[in-house]
Amino acid sequence: MPEPDQSTLARRKDIIAAMRDIVPNEGGVIVDEDRLRPYECDGLMAYRQLPMIVVLPENTGQVAAILKYCHTHKIRVVPRGAGTGLSGGALPMADAITISMMKFNRVLDIDWDNRAVVVQPGVTNLGITRAVEHKGFYYAPDPSSQIACSIGGNIAENSGGVHSLKYGLTTNNVLGVEMVTIEGEILRIGGKGLDQSGYDLLGVITGSEGLLGIVTEVTVRILRKPETARALLLGFNSSEEGGNCVARIIADGIIPGGLEMMDAPAIKATEGFVHAGYPLDVEALLLVELDGPKVEVDYLIERVGAIARECGAVYSRISESEDERLLFWSGRKNAFPAIGRISPDYICMDGTIPRRRLAEVLTGMQVLSQRHGLRVANVFHAGDGNLHPLIMFDANQPGELERAEAFGADILKLCVEVGGVLSGEHGIGVEKRDLMPEMFTEDDMKHQERLKLAFDEDELLNPGKVFPTLHGCGELKTLHAREVASKFPDIPRF
Amino acid sequence: MTEVISPATPEQLREAISWALGSKTPLEIIGSGSKISYGHAVAASHVLDLSKLTGVLFYEPEELVMSVRAGTSLAEIHGILRDKNQQFHFEPGNFPGLLADGVADHAGTIGGLIACNISGPRRIKVGAARDHLLGFEAISGRAEDFKSGGRVMKNVTGFDLSKLMAGSFGTLSVMHTITMKVMPCDEKTRTVLIACDDMQIAGSAMTRALGSENEVSAAAWIAREQVVKLGLDIVTGIGTGIVALRVEGPAPSVAWRCEALRKLLADIGASEELHSANSNAFWQAVADVVPFAGGIGLLWRVSGPPASGGAIAAKLADETGGKIMMDWAGAQIWLQLAGGDAMADKVRDIAVSYDARAVLVRAPEDIRNQVPVFHAEDAALARINARIRENFDPEGILNPGRIGHMIAKRGNA
Ligand SMILES: Cc1cc2nc3c(=O)[nH]c(=O)nc-3n(C[C@H](O)[C@H](O)[C@H](O)COP(=O)(O)OP(=O)(O)OC[C@H]3O[C@@H](n4cnc5c(N)ncnc54)[C@H](O)[C@@H]3O)c2cc1C
Ligand SMILES: Cc1cc2nc3c(=O)[nH]c(=O)nc-3n(C[C@H](O)[C@H](O)[C@H](O)COP(=O)(O)OP(=O)(O)OC[C@H]3O[C@@H](n4cnc5c(N)ncnc54)[C@H](O)[C@@H]3O)c2cc1C
Numbered sequence: 001m002p003e004p005d006q007s008t009l010a011r012r013k014d015i016i017a018a019m020r021d022i023v024p025n026e027g028g029v030i031v032d033e034d035r036l037r038p039y040e041c042d043g044l045m046a047y048r049q050l051p052m053i054v055v056l057p058e059n060t061g062q063v064a065a066i067l068k069y070c071h072t073h074k075i076r077v078v079p080r081g082a083g084t085g086l087s088g089g090a091l092p093m094a095d096a097i098t099i100s101m102m103k104f105n106r107v108l109d110i111d112w113d114n115r116a117v118v119v120q121p122g123v124t125n126l127g128i129t130r131a132v133e134h135k136g137f138y139y140a141p142d143p144s145s146q147i148a149c150s151i152g153g154n155i156a157e158n159s160g161g162v163h164s165l166k167y168g169l170t171t172n173n174v175l176g177v178e179m180v181t182i183e184g185e186i187l188r189i190g191g192k193g194l195d196q197s198g199y200d201l202l203g204v205i206t207g208s209e210g211l212l213g214i215v216t217e218v219t220v221r222i223l224r225k226p227e228t229a230r231a232l233l234l235g236f237n238s239s240e241e242g243g244n245c246v247a248r249i250i251a252d253g254i255i256p257g258g259l260e261m262m263d264a265p266a267i268k269a270t271e272g273f274v275h276a277g278y279p280l281d282v283e284a285l286l287l288v289e290l291d292g293p294k295v296e297v298d299y300l301i302e303r304v305g306a307i308a309r310e311c312g313a314v315y316s317r318i319s320e321s322e323d324e325r326l327l328f329w330s331g332r333k334n335a336f337p338a339i340g341r342i343s344p345d346y347i348c349m350d351g352t353i354p355r356r357r358l359a360e361v362l363t364g365m366q367v368l369s370q371r372h373g374l375r376v377a378n379v380f381h382a383g384d385g386n387l388h389p390l391i392m393f394d395a396n397q398p399g400e401l402e403r404a405e406a407f408g409a410d411i412l413k414l415c416v417e418v419g420g421v422l423s424g425e426h427g428i429g430v431e432k433r434d435l436m437p438e439m440f441t442e443d444d445m446k447h448q449e450r451l452k453l454a455f456d457e458d459e460l461l462n463p464g465k466v467f468p469t470l471h472g473c474g475e476l477k478t479l480h481a482r483e484v485a486s487k488f489p490d491i492p493r494f
Numbered sequence: 495m496t497e498v499i500s501p502a503t504p505e506q507l508r509e510a511i512s513w514a515l516g517s518k519t520p521l522e523i524i525g526s527g528s529k530i531s532y533g534h535a536v537a538a539s540h541v542l543d544l545s546k547l548t549g550v551l552f553y554e555p556e557e558l559v560m561s562v563r564a565g566t567s568l569a570e571i572h573g574i575l576r577d578k579n580q581q582f583h584f585e586p587g588n589f590p591g592l593l594a595d596g597v598a599d600h601a602g603t604i605g606g607l608i609a610c611n612i613s614g615p616r617r618i619k620v621g622a623a624r625d626h627l628l629g630f631e632a633i634s635g636r637a638e639d640f641k642s643g644g645r646v647m648k649n650v651t652g653f654d655l656s657k658l659m660a661g662s663f664g665t666l667s668v669m670h671t672i673t674m675k676v677m678p679c680d681e682k683t684r685t686v687l688i689a690c691d692d693m694q695i696a697g698s699a700m701t702r703a704l705g706s707e708n709e710v711s712a713a714a715w716i717a718r719e720q721v722v723k724l725g726l727d728i729v730t731g732i733g734t735g736i737v738a739l740r741v742e743g744p745a746p747s748v749a750w751r752c753e754a755l756r757k758l759l760a761d762i763g764a765s766e767e768l769h770s771a772n773s774n775a776f777w778q779a780v781a782d783v784v785p786f787a788g789g790i791g792l793l794w795r796v797s798g799p800p801a802s803g804g805a806i807a808a809k810l811a812d813e814t815g816g817k818i819m820m821d822w823a824g825a826q827i828w829l830q831l832a833g834g835d836a837m838a839d840k841v842r843d844i845a846v847s848y849d850a851r852a853v854l855v856r857a858p859e860d861i862r863n864q865v866p867v868f869h870a871e872d873a874a875l876a877r878i879n880a881r882i883r884e885n886f887d888p889e890g891i892l893n894p895g896r897i898g899h900m901i902a903k904r905g906n907a
Pocket of ligand 2: 728766767768769770771772773774
């Protein structure tokens, strides 16, 4: 991270006074060490840093005033939502104000006719669905942290989930935002219509990891809940056959609501944990969910079943009730804690590859597994090629953490080598920052930086994230299973 | 006289831009010229013609991905996709009939399409052109080769510059390579047609249909006098204006949903169905804005909240005397004016009062030089846009003036 600025630290008292002027609300400015502690990290708990102070504004005017002050006085700012990010995007800095947006927690407008909902950024992802489900609507992107993560954080990370294959990521479901720039200017971009004027700023703000501005209001589109959903479990003797089946389903024009895959180590670990009835004698298990009107779902279940047989499925089961469908999913949803049971620690990686390179990448991972002397299990969003390899290790054994990190970096490099990318859904943050040159040239990075500079010339917003540092620590620190489980106990893991 | 530079490789493209940068020579960037009259006239002594920068780099139908050089023609791309029963899901329109009378059918290059971010009727379900651009490679106004995105569907690696390029009208960089997401054609397509002459009733019918669980993939309203121009006998036979609602997917599902829609909207008017090829022909005509093709009359595109579509359309028709077609369930309104007056203030005032935006899509050059073609942003947004432009193209050599008022110089919104 950039060196703390001593002159800022020396002005801490003045800054606190200024913040108290702007946010006089009870508990709006946090300065005591013990009360700063909960903000020292996000979901990537290997990195910790106490913020200089934390401010919790309650309205856009306050956000604008804070940022204007910070811009004038050249003070760094770290935006923060619910702190569930897995790449350290909300990691504080010793000389920066962390701005928590969690008091922005109201649903402002539900516009049924335009199928649009306007919310404040601190509303949780699931909170949006909760607000509209009584009329049969929902908000489609569903990160598995959805009960906790904020829609503001989702925009910053362009979050996705199991539904993304069919219904898109955050970027495909956001219609507009209100955002405050570091200069304290309030921008309104997009709205309830489908166009905006000028360059597509909404598109670049989504996924910008808090580096371009602070989002203070969000308009998202909502969809009608499908009438029916049913799931198939399909087992294969090789991941190659499983991968082929995924390709065949999609090439046939069928876009399932969810299309997930697990390899043998993951199947064994989860079956031992949740007893979902998974077959233990297959090398790859596909979980295919189809949703829509009942006639459509029944018809597609037949079609997918037939494709699976042609692709050599040795196991096939179709959910016959809602309970059974949820049982099928329970294994997948508990895959992470299941791995946590068989290994003291694990690292969850997140890369995307072209689907047809799947078998090759899985084989490559086995080779790497032997080379690094650590086990790996795979659960992933097979439909869009987004992998989540789980590297198992024991942090109490000297050198194992470092080996696990090196293994993780090798996996991501392998993803890039076969035409994939460093992150499918968790973002770059501080975690993968120094791997960016694996994918991007110097000129590529410069053009990203030019966008950044158009918004934030002095680089005051969330510095040290996304862009590789010349003398960065370079190593890859990632979350530890035990700690995450204790921090977000209610969140199913994907 | 304008001089034409026609690079055939990315290296030659970089050389050309490098030369232009060094000599501060403004360039007008042209794919096939099919949308050259969309936007403001460019003040440039040299044309950078991309029509030789062609070729498919890879097409993997099972992966739903295609990578091409930016000057590749849409006619060629559509042909290649059709052979594999695939398509661009955002079904871009074919604007030559609309903009440049006499230009060959399905002219246009993929680069031009992305630069203008043109999306057809399925926009309401699957997003815009920009949502299907997975990655690109380009030479910026700094004569530097850069890329963003990739070829995979799920990617949050760095800023999503693809979004910035889509709809930038060639003012930030010249794309030489474009990687797109493609989709299989649906097994079945049908369109429910409901007789309806009233724009407001049509608007609320589309709102009801979109709010139902029937997954409508296109929704348009066409007035009685424009229906005949579509040249489809079944449609003409109805004899009134029509609300058209498309459903696509597996056969049994499409039949079931059509039935449900006809029941849901039985109170609006009598209904008919268009099947397969008829349905496809109908929506191609809507995408191409066929009722207003032929280069006659000024044409506005007003885009706003879909549920306000009927009201906006009625007011525009009332106050300008123009002709209307609604697409995107009311979120996109085409307004054709009869006379030579763009009535810009009136059109823009009406749009703004409904939180909508108006773009002058077709007008003679002299009018386009007087009337801002694009909708102006507020001052703060305009400043950010201007800075982005300055950072990517500091000397302003790429399509200077093309988006004119849209990207005003700092402060002048
Ligand atoms: C158990 C678990 C499961 C997860 N599963 C998924 C998953 O399935 N898919 C997925 O995509 N992610 C997943 N995540 C990651 C994480 O939940 C998402 O990235 C989420 O979007 C972060 O939201 P947040 O509110 O917690 O943001 P934070 O962690 O607080 O912040 C994330 C980033 O957003 C910025 N930010 C936050 N609010 C704003 C704002 N208002 N304006 C500007 N910038 C802002 C921050 O600066 C930071 O860069 C998971 C995390 C956990 C712990
Ligand atoms: C009793 C009756 C009532 C009818 N009512 C109507 C009506 O209300 N509305 C209406 O539009 N038609 C109507 N038709 C005509 C009928 O729908 C057409 O023959 C139509 O082409 C059949 O479409 P399908 O979807 O049922 O069959 P499909 O199997 O989808 O198509 C039939 C043929 O058209 C070809 N085809 C499909 N799509 C395309 C395409 N995009 N381009 C080129 N060829 C294509 C197929 O290859 C096949 O050869 C009616 C016919 C009958 C017998």
